[in-house]
Amino acid sequence: MAKEIGVGVLGYSIGRAHAHAWRDVAEVYYPMKLVPRLVALAGRTKKVVKFEAAKYGYAKTYSDWEKVVTDERVEIVDNCLPVALHPAPMIMAAKLGKSLFCEKPLARRATDAKRMLDAAEKAKVKHMVGYNYRFMPAITLARQMINKGKIGKITFFRGSYLTTNSTYDDPKTPMRWQFESSLSGYGALSDLGTHALDLARYLVGEVGAVAGAQSTIIKERPETEGARKKKRVNVDDLTVATMKFRNGALGTLETSWVNPGRMDYLSFEIYGTEGSLRFNLERINELEIFLSERDRGTSGYRTLNVLAKEHPYMGKYWVNQGGGFGWDHSFVNEFHHFLTSISDDRPVGPQGATFLDGYRNCQIMDAIADSAKSEAWVHIQE
Numbered sequence: 160m161a162k163e164i165g166v167g168v169l170g171y172s173i174g175r176a177h178a179h180a181w182r183d184v185a186e187v188y189y190p191m192k193l194v195p196r197l198v199a200l201a202g203r204t205k206k207v208v209k210f211e212a213a214k215y216g217y218a219k220t221y222s223d224w225e226k227v228v229t230d231e232r233v234e235i236v237d238n239c240l241p242v243a244l245h246p247a248p249m250i251m252a253a254k255l256g257k258s259l260f261c262e263k264p265l266a267r268r269a270t271d272a273k274r275m276l277d278a279a280e281k282a283k284v285k286h287m288v289g290y291n292y293r294f295m296p297a298i299t300l301a302r303q304m305i306n307k308g309k310i311g312k313i314t315f316f317r318g319s320y321l322t323t324n325s326t327y328d329d330p331k332t333p334m335r336w337q338f339e340s341s342l343s344g345y346g347a348l349s350d351l352g353t354h355a356l357d358l359a360r361y362l363v364g365e366v367g368a369v370a371g372a373q374s375t376i377i378k379e380r381p382e383t384e385g386a387r388k389k390k391r392v393n394v395d396d397l398t399v400a401t402m403k404f405r406n407g408a409l410g411t412l413e414t415s416w417v418n419p420g421r422m423d424y425l426s427f428e429i430y431g432t433e434g435s436l437r438f439n440l441e442r443i444n445e446l447e448i449f450l451s452e453r454d455r456g457t458s459g460y461r462t463l464n465v466l467a468k469e470h471p472y473m474g475k476y477w478v479n480q481g482g483g484f485g486w487d488h489s490f491v492n493e494f495h496h497f498l499t500s501i502s503d504d505r506p507v508g509p510q511g512a513t514f515l516d517g518y519r520n521c522q523i524m525d526a527i528a529d530s531a532k533s534e535a536w537v538h539i540q541e
């Protein structure tokens with residue numbers, strides 16, 4: 160018999176993609192032991208919260224996130240607030256014994272992420288970070304191929320996340336929390352690079368040392384839309400880093416939100432002793448593969464369309480007629496994974512990112528920023 164589980168969502172922006180997925184998951188993955196029910200939504204602007212709540216069928220709205228966390232009907236707290244507001248609600252929810260889902264990055268700095276991890280572990284509750292790209296069929300397939308040894312021992316990872324993030328390349332785009340380190344942590348690194356770093360860890364392994372460089376391309380922005388008064392941007396628009404993995408592989412990271420022409424270019428290339436794999440989010444359903452024994456001497460990569468029923472997750476989607484898997488489906492898959500880990504008391508990792516993964520990710524970001532300042536390699540504590 161299916162049981163309902165109450166979900167409280169904090170924030171309605173990416174929170175929309177979450178609400179959509181919480182509503183879809185029980186249908187896509189029917190039958191499920193736990194069926195999510197949207198109990199409460201928090202957001203700052205009353206009118207918008209009401210609008211969003213009506214759209215997705217939330218029972219209750221609040222402008223104060225604390226009211227969602229303490230609402231007795233809320234059993235899963237799903238945090239879609241700006242990064243500086245990740246620790247307090249998650250720690251409070253852990254103390255109340257609720258399951259924790261938090262958007263990426265887990266926190267502004269590793270020290271805050273560690274407090275969140277400790278609180279979750281102490282309370283023995285399930286915890287997961289919204290690294291949704293782990294749940295894209297082509298990326299999960301890449302991991303399966305790597306784990307089966309298809310490309311041999313990994314030698315080199317090239318990861319990038321380059322966008323224009325709507326209009327961030329336009330100096331007229333006003334300040335928002337993403338440009339202010341006290342609210343966001345870092346800039347493009349926290350917003351985008353964190354995803355590429357998660358894929359580096361998911362696909363290759365732990366990072367042991369980094370050497371980074373950062374720059375702010377648009378140094379000041381209007382305080383508000385159209386304002387003459389400007390405010391200094393104190394985060395990176397561009398971060399590059401060289402990485403040494405603990406398993407001996409080397410890697411690079413490039414991330415920026417000031418890349419005119421780029422839409423959503425999350426990409427990786429992974430080279431091994433027996434082949435290589437390439438992925439680019441702008442071609443979400445494709446995985447390019449080169450298996451040396453089979454493909455050496457040919458004209459290069461073969462492109463797999465990761466749309467067949469036997470590919471990860473694809474048995475659940477209507478794509479038989481050549482349609483594609485969409486970005487929004489990755490949220491459905493990650494919530495299915497989280498709900499199943501709760502109902503069956505199974506670990507969230509290694510397929511899902513736990514708060515430990517979120518903490519490790521923050522450690523790498525801190526190390527990159529420290530290295531950019533000191534202009535020296537920074538080693539990451541094991």
Ligand SMILES: NC(=O)c1ccc[n+]([C@@H]2O[C@H](COP(=O)([O-])OP(=O)(O)OC[C@H]3O[C@@H](n4cnc5c(N)ncnc54)[C@H](O)[C@@H]3O)[C@@H](O)[C@H]2O)c1
Nearest residue numbers: 170171172173201202203204224239240241242262263264
């Ligand atoms: N996984 C992904 O692909 C993805 C995509 C976008 C954003 N994100 C992450 O989601 C989080 C939110 O980002 P966003 O782009 O939705 O931000 P946003 O600024 O667009 O939305 C933030 C939301 O938080 C609410 N809010 C802010 N302060 C509040 C307060 N004090 N009390 C109650 N509500 C408050 C706002 O009303 C709004 O609904 C970030 O951690 C971001 O990195 C993840």
